[in-house]
Amino acid sequence: MRLFETRDGDDGLPGPERFLAVLALVSGTLMAVVDTTMINLALPSIAADLDVLPAQVVWVTNMFQVVSAAFLLVFAGLSELATRRRIYLFGLSTFVLAALGAALSRSLETLLVFRALQGLGAAATLSIGPSLYRLIFPSRLLGSALGLSALVVGGGYAAGPTLSGLVLSFTHWPWLFALNVPLGLCALLLGLRALPRETPRQGSFDVPGALLSMLMLAGLFLTMNAVGHSAPAWQSVGFGAGMLAAGAAFIRRQRRAPYPLLPLHLFREKRFTLAVSASGLAFIGQGLAFVALSFLYQEKMGLSPLLTAWLFTPWPLALMVVGPLAGRLADRINPSVLSTVGLGVLAVGFIALALVDESTGIAGSLWRVALCGIGFGLFQPPNNREMMASLPAARSANASGVMSTTRTVGQSLGVALVGAVLALGLAVQVTLWLGAASALLSLAASAARIPLAHRAMQQRASSRRA
Structure with missing residues (x-):
């Protein structure tokens, strides 16, 4: 497989070690992503079993998200002193132990403590995951590697609700947490064996x-x-x-x-700043779409929750297919061009969704959601490659932390926008028009960096010929 071929002059790990290290990264990322989509479906069961109110049980999700968001930049900064390998292994260990504790919890208070610890572990793994890809893979394959990451994330989003539904059909909610234990232990063993070692930075935190x-x-x-x-x-x-x-x-x-936690001079690099801006705006659109579509399908179109969940799947499935292809292309052509095209497709998808009404059939809904997934798949891996490659390798941990934080903040803003629109009594389609506007603003930021990225590619080509 091309991702694990070794050529003369390659940086990163050799092919066989690269494969094992990627398995450790994929397993850790998959656990964290699946967890965010899997537990939501179990909240009613948890509330009934623990005899708590729905308003209280939502903190099973909120606690995880608050702690994870709060520590993303912290772990990215710590990884320079403690090394990315140690931070990632700490995150995996914490996540697995907390998952076991959550599975054994018999009160909401205890469950929330372990959910906070799970959020801490997830923050450690997600904040530096992209920078580890840059450390593991040679520079010529960075886009393909980040395309693989998009495949894993898309698969996690697609599999989470389905896996949760299957588990809850046969057994109780604690097993949703217990499933993470064997997978996490395997990832931890692989990480101990294969993740690269590096020299920590000298200085204070x-x-x-x-x-x-x-x-x-x-x-x-x-x-x-x-x-x-x-x-x-x-x-x-x-x-x-x-x-x-x-x-x-x-x-x-x-x-x-x-020794700043987030060196602000990073944002003097226009390619990096524009990539961050494009990412944040695109994730606002994704965050509001995932919530708005639930209301659109169930309240406006009268569909069941199960059918609504099924209608979501084209988005992550399209991301799984298109993301790796876009990542490979980004290693060969200007990644900003790919990102900009993807954002154009995403904006068209949002506009098509905003035009959905009671007469729109299942097929009409599926192609609209799939169009959004195709656009996001074309956008995300090339944009992430541009974000990572626009800074020196020594700053990849900072870039990774900013990338994860931007995704989390963008999705949270999108969800809040849906709530604000509904609180004002406006139609849910308004949020989808806001998603289209967000995608168009993201497209403008992405298009602005095309000549900058083209110039950087020409300089790299000239240096290789020299």
């Missing part, structure tokens, strides 16, 4: 910056959650004010810290 980052990101998520669930105005305002204060203090700290 930005503890004040880490604390401010946690407050800022947790506050942002809580603000979006309050808006999305139509919480009292004082909650949204309070969380928002805390988030803004922490964000301002964080930026001030990063400008003065000798």
Whole structure:
């Protein structure tokens, strides 16, 4: 297979070691992604079994997401001192132990503690996963490697609800957590065996910056959650004010810290900044689509929850097929061009979905969702490649942390937008028009970097010939 061929002059790991290291990364990523989609379906069962209210049981999901979002930048920064290998193995170990604890929990309080620990472990693995791909694979295969990552993420999103439904059909919800234990142990053993070692950076860790980052990101998520669930105005305002204060203090700290958690000079690289902007806007669209379509299909079209879940599957399935192909193409042609084309397709898909009404049949809904998945598959791996390749390899951990944080923040903003639109009494199609607008803004950011990326590719070609 092309991904595991070794050529003279290749950086990264040799082919056989590369294969084992990728298995460890794929297993860890798959666990974290499947968990986010699998547990939501089990919330009613957990509420009934633990005898708690629906408003309380949603924190089984929220606790995981808040902690995961809060620690993404922290672990990306720590990986420079402790090495990415150690941080990733710590994340896997924590996630597996917490999954076992969650499976054995018999009260909501205990379950929430272990869900927080799972979020901590997921943050450690997801924050540095993309940078490990850059460490494992040679530069010439970076796009293909990130296409493989898109395949895994798409497969996780597609498999999560189905796997959850199957498990709950035959047994109880604790088994959803218990399934992570054998898979996680296998990933941990593979990681110990195959993940590359590196020399840690000398210097101190930005503890004040880490604390401010946690407050800022947790506050942002809580603000979006309050808006999305139509919480009292004082909650949204309070969380928002805390988030803004922490964000301002964080930026001030990063400008003065000798070893900043997030070096702000990274954003002087226009290719990187434009790639981050395009990613955040695209994930806003994805986040609002996944929630808005649930309301559209069930309330406007009168479909069952099971059929609604089935109508979602073309998006991740298309991402699984198109993402790896787009990643391979991004190693050969300008990745910004691919990303821009993908965003155009995504915008058309959103517009088509916004035009859905009661007369739209199943087939009409399927092709619209598939079109969005194709567009996102064309966009994401090339854009991630551009984000990683636009910075020096020594800054890949920072780029990885920004990438994961941008995805989490974008999806949370999208969900909050749906809640805000519905709270105002507007039609759910309004959110899909907002998704189209978000995709078009993302397209503009992506198109702006095409000449910059073209110039960088010419410079690399010239240096290779020299």
